[in-house]
Amino acid sequence: MAAASPLVANAAFSGGVAVASTRRDDVSPANLELATLTEDRAIITWYTGYTGSDDGLGRMEPAPADGAVYWGTRPDRLNRVASGLSHHTPYHYVELTGLEPGRTYYYQARSNGKPVPPTQFTLISGNAVGTSDYGLDGSTGPFSFTAPQPPPGRYLFSIALCNDLHMGETQAGLVGGQPQYIGIKQVPGLPPYPEVMLESLVRDAGALEADYLLAAGDISSEAVPVDLSKAGQLLTKFGKYRSDYFVTRGNHDRAHIGDPYAHCRVGQWQGNDCFHDQFFPGDEPTYFTRDLQGLRVIGIDTYDKPGGGGDAGALSTDQLAWFRSELAKDRDQPTLVFGHHPLVVQDSAFPISPSSSLDAGQAQIILQDYARTPGLFMHYAGHTHRNKRTISPLAPRVTLQEVAAGKEYPGGFSLLRLYTGGYALNFYKTRSDLARQWSERSRQEIMGYWPQFALGSSVSDRNIVGARDLSGLRPPGTTTITMTTVTVASNLSAGRHRDTGGADGARLRR
Structure with a gap:
């Protein structure tokens, strides 16, 4: 184009x-x-x-x-x-x-x-x-x-939503091998930009007093063990894994073939699955349900399939059956679903292909289930690297929210604030000196057109307020957090450590 x-x-x-x-x-x-x-x-x-x-x-x-x-x-x-x-x-x-x-x-x-x-x-x-x-x-x-009106009711807690961290990436803006799209590299001598952006993201989310953090896939560039480990180390500065922060798989985190992956478990579909080893050890599946203060959070693996990463996302037959069963258990419970691929992608300045979203047939089945789940108010996804709010006529009460990549322009995360009568979602650019420098440098991706896609065409694509009955939720500290998966059920400590030191970690108000 x-x-x-x-x-x-x-x-x-x-x-x-x-x-x-x-x-x-x-x-x-x-x-x-x-x-x-x-x-x-x-x-x-x-x-x-x-x-x-x-x-x-x-x-x-x-x-x-x-x-x-x-x-x-x-x-x-x-x-x-x-x-x-x-x-x-x-x-x-x-x-x-x-x-x-x-x-x-x-x-x-x-x-x-x-x-x-x-x-x-x-x-x-x-x-x-x-x-x-x-x-x-x-x-x-x-x-x-x-300025919008705040959500109705009493403030409860907040969740930072981030995705597309691409730890290990060295060149941003390479799209489909198109020769006119010149990749952008970090300024020589500065730290790798995925580390710069994630360090600032974690610090800023803590400074905004986010209680939990959800990372929706593409944690790594190509699932190399050292990159997955580095991402985990930086995320752990926010708090404890599977107590304070949670991750799902993206297409870049798929199982790979080659020497760097040889010591990881054999993948279910192909190669060796280092992402599974890093974040879901043992026999745990790569999808899960959590109860966070009464909020049901369902994390789905949208690349639970064989492939090279450049095709549509999909859930395995087993995962799809599990997911539909989870939704049906308590349809009225306040629920948030997150995973890497969006269910639908609309209104793009660039061509939309099947690889932009989840398999169309599965997406239709899921949206029909969403329409029968009154408590579900948001499906949050990454993958597109843009801020975009979509409402599907198949499930009009559910906000389908895409959040821009953490690793490049506009470079940040969204903060979801929950109140007894609704929620607010606001996008924050990461604010450290190095993060702002890289974000501005990487805006030149796709021949300078990148902002027209990634920022969001309107302020309301990245800043929204919704009214929903969330009065059944509890502020943090009132109960423990429970964890359930297909094969595991246990309680995890809610203790945490936050690194909010330094000028860039100065406390921000919500």
Whole structure:
């Protein structure tokens, strides 16, 4: 698609660079985005670079600059000022606090004395900077958003949702062997980007006081034991495995053939299954049910099949029968399902293929079961590396939520907050210095088109509020957490250790 649109491609590839100037003291801002919007805060990000320069990836070379957001309740009176995590940086991250639910606000971000233009959508209709189109007819704002109402009822607990960590990957943005899609590597001398992103993700989730963490597949790049082990080490900084955090398999975590895998168990379908050894030792299956404070969490293995990873996901016959049986046990219990492949994929700027989702026949069966399960309110998935909220007519009460990859732009996780009367889901970009640097560098994937797919075409693709009766759930600390699988049932300690030290680990409010 990109190759067939040279005029659009050139505009996107320039990354907003004003080609008239190359002076090193001339700095321009770009890529304004409203990443997070809750009932009481908003997080706004952008980038600054040397005007007219090119770093070889089609964007301006990074240039440190000042940055602030001017905001208020009237477009002609932006009387409040918020500064960012860093006072002089190319990678700007500014949080507005003290918002009133239901109120409309206007804002303009500025760096080096210049207003910041928004990330442009040329392939799709979308809005990266607000909940209304106010200000989009120009390029400098002010732009507008309305703070949502909080979910009804009393706050209970929260869960961080992340996926596509790709530990061991060294080059991002390689798609289907397409020669025009040049992979992007980490800056020489810096730590591997999957480690940078996961370290920040775990730290940020802890700082936001997430009680649990779900990692929905593609934990590794190619299931090499050392990479799976490293992912486990970093995730354990959040808490205890299968008590505080849980994982499912993605297609990259499938069993492989070759010397690096020779010491792992023989895979059920092919090769040697190192993922199974790392996260589901013994005779445990790679799918499970957990009860978290009354919330039934079902983790499914969406690559429980033979294959090379580039085809549609699927559950084995045994797993599908087990899954349907689990759903039928207590249809009214509040339930969250998570797994790597989405059930359906819609509204993409890029071609959609069968490999984008679960097997279509299985997806239809599952959605029909979801329609008969009143307590199920969300199916969360990764794989597509984008933020997207979908509602299927087959199960209209269930939110089908895709969450962007943890390992690349926009680089982060979603925080699911549960209340007695509903839930809120908010996407957070990871915020360490190195994470923000890599996230901005990797936005140039797919010839610079990646943001039009990965960010989410609207603020509501990554920030939602839903009303549901969750009054049967309990806050953490009131009971122990129980664990059940097909073959195992036991209680696990709920103790945990959180590494939230340092400036990047400073406590954030929900």
